[in-house]
Amino acid sequence: MTGITLVQGDITRQSADVIVNAANSSLLGGGGVDGAIHRRGGPAILAECRRLRAGHLGKGLPTGRAVATTAGDLDARWVIHTVGPVWSATEDRSGLLASCYRESLRTADELGARTVAFPAISTGVYRWPMDDAARIAVETVATSGTSVTEVRFVLFDARAYEAFAARLG
Numbered sequence: 607m608t609g610i611t612l613v614q615g616d617i618t619r620q621s622a623d624v625i626v627n628a629a630n631s632s633l634l635g636g637g638g639v640d641g642a643i644h645r646r647g648g649p650a651i652l653a654e655c656r657r658l659r660a661g662h663l664g665k666g667l668p669t670g671r672a673v674a675t676t677a678g679d680l681d682a683r684w685v686i687h688t689v690g691p692v693w694s695a696t697e698d699r700s701g702l703l704a705s706c707y708r709e710s711l712r713t714a715d716e717l718g719a720r721t722v723a724f725p726a727i728s729t730g731v732y733r734w735p736m737d738d739a740a741r742i743a744v745e746t747v748a749t750s751g752t753s754v755t756e757v758r759f760v761l762f763d764a765r766a767y768e769a770f771a772a773r774l775g
Protein backbone atom coordinates (compact mmCIF):
# COMPACT_ATOMS: atom_id res chain seq x y z
CA MET A 607 0.00 0.00 0.00
CA THR A 608 1.23 3.47 -0.83
CA GLY A 609 1.63 5.92 2.03
CA ILE A 610 1.20 9.57 1.13
CA THR A 611 3.25 12.01 3.19
CA LEU A 612 3.61 15.80 3.12
CA VAL A 613 6.68 17.91 3.73
CA GLN A 614 7.11 21.66 3.46
CA GLY A 615 10.48 22.50 1.96
CA ASP A 616 12.86 22.37 -0.96
CA ILE A 617 12.57 19.20 -3.03
CA THR A 618 16.27 19.31 -3.93
CA ARG A 619 17.07 18.70 -0.23
CA GLN A 620 15.04 15.49 -0.08
CA SER A 621 16.37 11.96 0.15
CA ALA A 622 14.28 9.57 -1.96
CA ASP A 623 14.70 6.96 -4.70
CA VAL A 624 13.08 9.38 -7.15
CA ILE A 625 12.80 13.16 -7.20
CA VAL A 626 10.25 14.32 -9.75
CA ASN A 627 11.00 17.43 -11.78
CA ALA A 628 8.27 19.76 -13.06
CA ALA A 629 10.13 20.17 -16.34
CA ASN A 630 9.21 21.81 -19.61
CA SER A 631 9.06 19.91 -22.86
CA SER A 632 12.52 21.03 -23.97
CA LEU A 633 14.09 19.14 -21.03
CA LEU A 634 16.86 21.71 -21.22
CA GLY A 635 16.12 23.51 -17.98
CA GLY A 636 13.96 26.35 -16.76
CA GLY A 637 12.99 28.18 -13.60
CA GLY A 638 11.28 27.03 -10.42
CA VAL A 639 11.78 23.39 -9.45
CA ASP A 640 13.50 22.68 -12.76
CA GLY A 641 16.17 25.32 -12.22
CA ALA A 642 16.72 24.24 -8.62
CA ILE A 643 17.13 20.55 -9.58
CA HIS A 644 19.68 21.30 -12.28
CA ARG A 645 21.58 23.71 -10.03
CA ARG A 646 21.87 21.32 -7.12
CA GLY A 647 21.99 18.12 -9.17
CA GLY A 648 24.88 19.31 -11.32
CA PRO A 649 25.65 18.92 -15.04
CA ALA A 650 25.12 15.15 -15.33
CA ILE A 651 21.33 15.60 -15.40
CA LEU A 652 21.41 18.12 -18.22
CA ALA A 653 23.91 15.99 -20.14
CA GLU A 654 21.49 13.05 -20.04
CA CYS A 655 18.57 15.27 -21.01
CA ARG A 656 20.55 16.44 -24.03
CA ARG A 657 21.20 12.83 -25.01
CA LEU A 658 17.46 12.10 -24.81
CA ARG A 659 16.77 15.11 -27.05
CA ALA A 660 19.38 13.87 -29.51
CA GLY A 661 17.71 10.43 -29.46
CA HIS A 662 14.08 9.33 -29.19
CA LEU A 663 12.84 12.62 -27.69
CA GLY A 664 13.97 14.76 -30.60
CA LYS A 665 10.79 16.87 -30.44
CA GLY A 666 10.93 17.13 -26.66
CA LEU A 667 8.86 15.44 -23.96
CA PRO A 668 5.10 15.79 -24.56
CA THR A 669 2.85 17.25 -21.85
CA GLY A 670 1.66 14.56 -19.42
CA ARG A 671 4.55 12.19 -20.12
CA ALA A 672 7.56 11.28 -17.96
CA VAL A 673 11.15 10.18 -18.48
CA ALA A 674 13.91 9.19 -16.03
CA THR A 675 17.53 10.33 -15.87
CA THR A 676 20.34 10.10 -13.37
CA ALA A 677 19.88 12.24 -10.26
CA GLY A 678 23.44 13.57 -10.47
CA ASP A 679 24.52 15.00 -7.11
CA LEU A 680 21.03 14.88 -5.57
CA ASP A 681 20.34 12.44 -2.74
CA ALA A 682 18.27 10.23 -5.04
CA ARG A 683 18.78 7.46 -7.57
CA TRP A 684 16.80 9.01 -10.38
CA VAL A 685 15.14 12.23 -11.44
CA ILE A 686 11.89 11.67 -13.30
CA HIS A 687 11.08 14.62 -15.52
CA THR A 688 7.44 15.28 -16.33
CA VAL A 689 5.80 18.13 -18.22
CA GLY A 690 2.72 19.62 -16.61
CA PRO A 691 0.03 21.43 -18.58
CA VAL A 692 -0.24 25.21 -18.49
CA TRP A 693 -3.47 26.18 -16.66
CA SER A 694 -6.32 27.14 -18.96
CA ALA A 695 -9.58 28.76 -17.86
CA THR A 696 -11.29 27.69 -21.09
CA GLU A 697 -10.05 24.15 -21.61
CA ASP A 698 -10.10 21.27 -19.12
CA ARG A 699 -6.53 19.99 -18.99
CA SER A 700 -6.89 18.08 -15.71
CA GLY A 701 -6.41 14.75 -17.52
CA LEU A 702 -2.94 15.90 -18.53
CA LEU A 703 -2.06 16.92 -14.99
CA ALA A 704 -3.27 13.54 -13.68
CA SER A 705 -1.20 11.89 -16.40
CA CYS A 706 1.97 13.53 -15.04
CA TYR A 707 1.48 11.79 -11.69
CA ARG A 708 0.38 8.49 -13.23
CA GLU A 709 3.20 8.34 -15.80
CA SER A 710 5.80 9.36 -13.23
CA LEU A 711 4.68 6.54 -10.93
CA ARG A 712 4.58 4.06 -13.81
CA THR A 713 8.17 5.01 -14.65
CA ALA A 714 9.14 4.73 -10.97
CA ASP A 715 7.58 1.26 -10.85
CA GLU A 716 9.58 0.19 -13.91
CA LEU A 717 12.75 1.32 -12.14
CA GLY A 718 11.83 -0.51 -8.93
CA ALA A 719 11.70 2.70 -6.91
CA ARG A 720 10.12 2.61 -3.45
CA THR A 721 10.07 6.28 -2.46
CA VAL A 722 9.09 9.15 -4.75
CA ALA A 723 9.10 12.88 -3.98
CA PHE A 724 6.79 15.10 -6.05
CA PRO A 725 6.54 18.89 -6.24
CA ALA A 726 3.14 20.50 -6.88
CA ILE A 727 3.32 20.16 -10.67
CA SER A 728 1.98 23.06 -12.78
CA THR A 729 1.30 25.33 -9.78
CA GLY A 730 4.17 27.75 -10.41
CA VAL A 731 4.87 29.35 -13.77
CA TYR A 732 2.07 27.21 -15.26
CA ARG A 733 -0.45 28.88 -12.87
CA TRP A 734 -2.67 25.90 -11.94
CA PRO A 735 -4.84 26.85 -8.90
CA MET A 736 -3.29 25.16 -5.87
CA ASP A 737 -6.45 23.62 -4.38
CA ASP A 738 -7.42 21.99 -7.66
CA ALA A 739 -3.86 20.81 -8.31
CA ALA A 740 -3.76 19.25 -4.84
CA ARG A 741 -7.06 17.45 -5.47
CA ILE A 742 -5.83 16.00 -8.76
CA ALA A 743 -2.44 15.03 -7.32
CA VAL A 744 -3.82 13.22 -4.26
CA GLU A 745 -6.67 11.48 -6.14
CA THR A 746 -4.38 10.29 -8.93
CA VAL A 747 -1.71 8.93 -6.60
CA ALA A 748 -4.30 7.25 -4.37
CA THR A 749 -5.88 5.41 -7.32
CA SER A 750 -2.68 4.71 -9.29
CA GLY A 751 -2.07 1.15 -8.16
CA THR A 752 1.66 1.90 -7.90
CA SER A 753 4.10 -0.39 -6.09
CA VAL A 754 5.86 2.68 -4.63
CA THR A 755 5.55 2.52 -0.85
CA GLU A 756 5.94 6.24 -0.07
CA VAL A 757 4.79 9.15 -2.20
CA ARG A 758 5.98 12.36 -0.60
CA PHE A 759 4.59 15.69 -1.75
CA VAL A 760 7.19 18.38 -1.12
CA LEU A 761 5.46 21.72 -0.92
CA PHE A 762 7.47 24.89 -1.14
CA ASP A 763 5.37 27.16 1.07
CA ALA A 764 2.70 27.01 3.77
CA ARG A 765 -0.15 27.76 1.37
CA ALA A 766 0.72 24.77 -0.81
CA TYR A 767 1.21 22.58 2.26
CA GLU A 768 -2.22 23.53 3.63
CA ALA A 769 -3.91 22.83 0.29
CA PHE A 770 -2.47 19.31 0.18
CA ALA A 771 -3.14 18.70 3.88
CA ALA A 772 -6.79 19.63 3.35
CA ARG A 773 -7.06 16.98 0.63
CA LEU A 774 -5.52 14.27 2.74
CA GLY A 775 -8.01 15.00 5.51
Ligand code: ADP
Pocket residue numbers: 615616617618628629637638639640642690725726727728729730731732733734760761762763766
Ligand atom coordinates in the same frame (compact mmCIF):
# COMPACT_ATOMS: atom_id res chain seq x y z
P1 ADP B 1 5.43 24.55 -13.29
O1 ADP B 1 6.11 25.14 -14.49
O2 ADP B 1 5.03 23.10 -13.48
O3 ADP B 1 4.33 25.42 -12.78
P2 ADP B 1 7.28 25.50 -11.20
O4 ADP B 1 8.62 24.96 -10.92
O5 ADP B 1 7.18 26.90 -11.72
O6 ADP B 1 6.58 24.43 -12.19
O7 ADP B 1 6.39 25.41 -9.89
C1 ADP B 1 5.79 24.24 -9.38
C2 ADP B 1 5.64 24.36 -7.87
O8 ADP B 1 6.91 24.08 -7.25
C3 ADP B 1 5.24 25.73 -7.36
O9 ADP B 1 4.25 25.54 -6.35
C4 ADP B 1 6.53 26.31 -6.75
O10 ADP B 1 6.26 27.18 -5.67
C5 ADP B 1 7.20 25.06 -6.27
N1 ADP B 1 8.67 25.11 -6.12
C6 ADP B 1 9.57 25.97 -6.66
N2 ADP B 1 10.83 25.64 -6.28
C7 ADP B 1 10.72 24.52 -5.50
C8 ADP B 1 11.65 23.70 -4.80
N3 ADP B 1 12.96 23.94 -4.84
N4 ADP B 1 11.17 22.63 -4.10
C9 ADP B 1 9.84 22.36 -4.06
N5 ADP B 1 8.92 23.10 -4.70
C10 ADP B 1 9.35 24.17 -5.40
